[in-house]
Amino acid sequence: MSKTEEPTAGDGGSNHLPIYQHRKTLVDAVSANQFLIVTGETGSGKTTQLPQYLYQAGLCRYGKIAVTQPRRVAAITVAQRVSHEMGVRLGLEVGYLVRFDDCTTKDTLIKYMTDGCMLRDILGDPGLIPYSVVILDEVHERSLNTDVLLGLLKKTPSRGFRGRTVPLKVVVMSATLETEKLSAFLDNCPVFTIPGRTFPVKELFCGLIGPKDKESSVYVKEVVKMALNVHTSEASGDILVFLTGQSEIEKACDLLFEKAESIDYRYDMHDRSVEGLLILPLYGSMPTDQQRQIFQPAPAGIRKCVVATNIAATSLTISGIRYIVDSGFVKQLNHNSRVGLDILEVVPISKSEAQQRAGRAGRTSAGKCFRIYSKDFWETCMPEYTVPEIQRTSLTSVVLTLKCLGVHDVIRFPYLDRPEERFILTALKQLYQYDAIDRKGDVTRLGRLMVELPLPPGLSRALLKSASLGCEELLLPVAAMLSVENILIRPGRPEKQKQAEVVHKELAACAGSCNDFLELRCIFEKCKTSDNPSTWCKNHWIHWRAVKSAFSVETQLRDILLRLKQQKDFPKETFRGRSSELLRQCLCLGYFTNVARRSVGKAFCTMDGHGSTVHIHPSSSLFGQELQLDWIIFHDVLVTGRVYVRTVCPIRYEWVRDLLPKLHEIDVYELSSVAREEVTDEEMARWEKKRAAQRQTDTSEDASKKLEKRNSESSISEARARYLQRKRNRIQAKDS
DNA sequence: GAGCACTGC
Structure with a gap:
């Protein structure tokens, strides 16, 4: 094992961190407990130091x-820093593992990794044999994967489990919020608090937005006003404005110039600067x-x-950054299981999120946070905490992962915050429809x-179908392109927008038009074979x-398929049909849950039982x-x-008949016993x-007629009316 | 004839 079990000095510079004086107590606490919660503000050094202390104390004797x-x-930057502090080469004693980039060896003892990679590790090795300690960091962010890990590690592998020689230790690191709840969740384990090193941030409610302004986009205007106010009246220091998305940000930047002009500031369009103020937009899809x-x-x-x-x-x-201007809103993707859709909506942020935003001003010196909303808005519109992702998103992948890990009772699984039962049942229903689980709930x-x-899962199924037909080359680029962020550039300025539109239309025509999936494949191939992909x-306007990341995804998917196809029971099929229809027929296997039939005019009607009208x-x-x-499928x-x-x-x-x-074989409520793994023999017999x-009626009556009945115009409009009524009720409830 | 936050495997 390690040659250095004695404490090492490293490159120094970390000994003055607040965590240093708690070094021994921390190591003892980890040694003495199966679970430990470590809490401390950013800057306390917990992420970089604790693993080193444990390593130096010899806790790597039995594993990583x-x-x-x-x-x-x-994961990458912290690993870099820690390897530097320890004076070792990155990738040896200290390494990182993220998708597409494994910078570890089998001897790596401190391994920083993304939560998604950890979940993959567990899928391959539920006993986590190579590890002695697992530290979950940034747990307060409540990412989907971290929440799943938390539930899985609650029943941590003990001595003897699948050949483990020592029990696994679990350390949970989180900001100061909700540590009591975490401790209660982990068998009332001890909580260790490390003092932070941040500067005070003065928080001011400017009251430009009240509880009644929730719907409007007035926040763009108010945020601009506030930013200029800060610029003209506050001492030096940079400003960070929090807004909701690309178009709002572009609008705000334009407004900043205009307003600045009207209050007698020189306005220079070229480098986007008002005298004394350099205006810089920042959002995810911006070029690096x-x-x-x-x-x-x-x-x-x-x-x-x-x-x-x-x-x-x-x-x-x-x-x-010394000043924050906070709009108080965020764009959030919420899964609505009632209409079966994911909806991206603008919602007020939570109080904890607002504190997080304010904290960005106190990293290097004391700061100020200007909230454009009123104290009243804070109290009546903003929830204490952000609803964790696991309660907002589609659970289909999560439930399949849990089932594969032997967690059959996905309802009574220990969630820190339990998702609504309906969400879980919907996920089970989808998995059943994809043939990923059977009637008993077994994988x-x-x-x-x-x-x-x-x-x-749908895309996985389509890809696997193509692989079993031996035509995965057709689908691999499509699957890859569908799993990366926006492909097409949508410029902010109207004249550029027209330009982009023309070029994109040409690309669509190239792909034979009339199939967006094919267009994606066409872009992939054209770019890949061009002499200079980035210029292309x-x-x-791509x-x-x-x-580029689609290229990496494609390679990864190809490697996985290759491995799966070597399994001797990998399904093999032959395709009887026109080769021009091969791609689309494969897609149908993954997207038959997303089928729509033309209804009135240009409208379409979904066939998943919700009968929603789509365009x-x-x-x-x-x-x-x-x-x-x-x-169509979408x-x-x-x-x-x-x-x-x-x-x-x-x-x-005919392809989806x-x-x-x-889709209608099983009702969600029927799955509740499946979810709990309590399917009885009588129930199976009834089923x-x-x-x-x-089957009898299906032969006597045309199946398509039955479907039409289920999705008849009247039932659609009735469903829609019910939905709208509920929405009105919700809005009324919120207002009152 | 519209206007799409951020992660991650």
């Missing part, structure tokens, strides 16, 4: 120390070369004003194959960063051709004024009888 992070960059300026200090006498999304709250740290062979692929992207999004290559289409949904489907492909009814009845009866 794993430290999980919700983000890749964090444009982001660089944000991290450079402003020239002497100039104040930087960064207008950013939530990306600046956790993912990126900008030094020199099928297909389900075991699906869990290996880092894709949404620039010329075609995000090079996105396509083809204007960015689709099928837009404007609705009247020639009868049946990849995703966007809810704005209307419900839009994007990434669309026309299909023939035999699949659609599966078989019902299915037999169903």
